[in-house]
Amino acid sequence: MKKKTKKVNAAILIIGNEILSGRTQDKNVSFISKWLNSNCGISVSEVRIIPDVEKEIINNIKLLSKKFNYVFTTGGIGPTHDDITAQSLAKAFKLKYGFHKEAYKILESYYGKKKFNDGRKKMAKMPISSKLIYNPSSAAPGFMTKNVFSLPGVPSILNSMIENCKRYLVKGLKVHSKTINLFTVESNISKELGNIQKKYNKFVEIGSYPFFRLGKIGVSVVTRSTYKLKLGQVNKELLNLVKSKKIKILKI
Amino acid sequence: MKKKTKKVNAAILIIGNEILSGRTQDKNVSFISKWLNSNCGISVSEVRIIPDVEKEIINNIKLLSKKFNYVFTTGGIGPTHDDITAQSLAKAFKLKYGFHKEAYKILESYYGKKKFNDGRKKMAKMPISSKLIYNPSSAAPGFMTKNVFSLPGVPSILNSMIENCKRYLVKGLKVHSKTINLFTVESNISKELGNIQKKYNKFVEIGSYPFFRLGKIGVSVVTRSTYKLKLGQVNKELLNLVKSKKIKILKI
Numbered sequence: 001m002k003k004k005t006k007k008v009n010a011a012i013l014i015i016g017n018e019i020l021s022g023r024t025q026d027k028n029v030s031f032i033s034k035w036l037n038s039n040c041g042i043s044v045s046e047v048r049i050i051p052d053v054e055k056e057i058i059n060n061i062k063l064l065s066k067k068f069n070y071v072f073t074t075g076g077i078g079p080t081h082d083d084i085t086a087q088s089l090a091k092a093f094k095l096k097y098g099f100h101k102e103a104y105k106i107l108e109s110y111y112g113k114k115k116f117n118d119g120r121k122k123m124a125k126m127p128i129s130s131k132l133i134y135n136p137s138s139a140a141p142g143f144m145t146k147n148v149f150s151l152p153g154v155p156s157i158l159n160s161m162i163e164n165c166k167r168y169l170v171k172g173l174k175v176h177s178k179t180i181n182l183f184t185v186e187s188n189i190s191k192e193l194g195n196i197q198k199k200y201n202k203f204v205e206i207g208s209y210p211f212f213r214l215g216k217i218g219v220s221v222v223t224r225s226t227y228k229l230k231l232g233q234v235n236k237e238l239l240n241l242v243k244s245k246k247i248k249i250l251k252i
Numbered sequence: 253m254k255k256k257t258k259k260v261n262a263a264i265l266i267i268g269n270e271i272l273s274g275r276t277q278d279k280n281v282s283f284i285s286k287w288l289n290s291n292c293g294i295s296v297s298e299v300r301i302i303p304d305v306e307k308e309i310i311n312n313i314k315l316l317s318k319k320f321n322y323v324f325t326t327g328g329i330g331p332t333h334d335d336i337t338a339q340s341l342a343k344a345f346k347l348k349y350g351f352h353k354e355a356y357k358i359l360e361s362y363y364g365k366k367k368f369n370d371g372r373k374k375m376a377k378m379p380i381s382s383k384l385i386y387n388p389s390s391a392a393p394g395f396m397t398k399n400v401f402s403l404p405g406v407p408s409i410l411n412s413m414i415e416n417c418k419r420y421l422v423k424g425l426k427v428h429s430k431t432i433n434l435f436t437v438e439s440n441i442s443k444e445l446g447n448i449q450k451k452y453n454k455f456v457e458i459g460s461y462p463f464f465r466l467g468k469i470g471v472s473v474v475t476r477s478t479y480k481l482k483l484g485q486v487n488k489e490l491l492n493l494v495k496s497k498k499i500k501i502l503k504i
Contacts, residue, residue: 014299016459017457017459017476018459018461018474019281019282019299020285020295020296020297020298020299021285021286021289021295021296021427021429021476022281022282022283022284022285022286022289022296023286023429023431023474024282024461025279025282026278026281026282027277029271029274029278029301030271030274030276030277030278031274032274033272033273033274034273034274034275037273037274043272043273044272044273044274045272045303046272046300046301046302046303046308047266047271047272047299047300047301047302048298048299048300048301049281049298049299049300050298050299051297051298052459056298078438078460078462079438079439079442080438080441080442080445080446080460081442081445081446081449081450081458081460082449082458082459082460117439117440118442118443119438119439119440119441119442119443120439122442153461154462156464175273177273177275179275186330186331186332186371187331187369187371187372188369188371189332189371190331190332190333190370190371190374191370191371193332193333194332194333197333197334198333205269206333206334207268207269207270207304207334208330208332208333208334209270209276209405210330210406212408222270222275224269224273
């Protein structure tokens, strides 16, 4: 079986002490991952959450940008002292760091010359060769440096910008997914699930996740594949299994 | 200034395709991190989210268990084929993998001999030298292997078990934290915040996070330190700054 196009993967690097300390609940991983998969056929293969520490940012950017097709960083591109993503990127890739002409213009015209203070000017500083990711919410642009996309940490702003990454991304094969929710326990189907997984190992990934709903215990069986046909075959086998075990399906 | 006790850190390793794909929103990072800090004075210094792939689990366990005092893994300890945390741990540390006698007994008595099928028996398999973390919700225990704590992925079950990790943990210095919510923009205070941070660099960590509330823009300034006195000093300086700039404080 020959694939139509190639698989494209990405890593997400969440930069921020507030996520690590548990003060802020991250929402960006789930959003970026779903967006990448459904819009670009790109799978997120690894996520890291690290503190606002230059050495950590540099090391992780170097490593992840080599290991994956793309890296998405979130956080650390605002005006304050703890926003050090841009300068760390420049150091990681040994690129010139300074005012990005276009970003400077955008911010100056947004704030007006009088209110364009040093903090705001800082948001125009980045590797000067970066490409901009426009920000319809609050002007300060994100930027693409080599294969790394740097976005802000605030979810509503990030969400408004993500479409502007699309033009820079090479698309991969879309991953299709299907979920069946069963009123049973995992151990009742674990053996058979394992056998089906073995049979389709190269093509389909089967995940099994317990749930609690309306006081009842259940299992969500999630199948994912770039091969739509194989996904259909696996789900047919799953439905046969469900029938033979007389398991009820939860319809949502 | 001499510290009373030492800093203790930890990493969290989230194992699960469902988190990476964005299908499931992770809630464990924030819970574990807050619990560790407030109950044990342990700071989470890094988080990784990786797929259910043996090689990835082994490599990350080896690396993180060396780099940090403790590692907390979540996910992959259930009865199905995609639950491979226990066997990967055994391989990472070159430990004997098999039925853990005590875990076997707990599960057998919970399910009853008749209903103790192969899937359920699998949950008693782990490095046989591991110490158990008891599970008041659903019996299947977590386990501590060297400095790695393996917990389930389902948040409600994990939450019910976390207290049972305490007996194994060496406590560190508690990190105190204070938040001031200001009705201003970051760039209005970024310079002064930077100066205060510089002055207290060794003792206090100052973070600045934009928020949107009731249609207004604001900044949460979060200060964190193991030194209560220094934290008080920084917050006094912050309040002076707020006063001099005539910034309103949001009282929650």
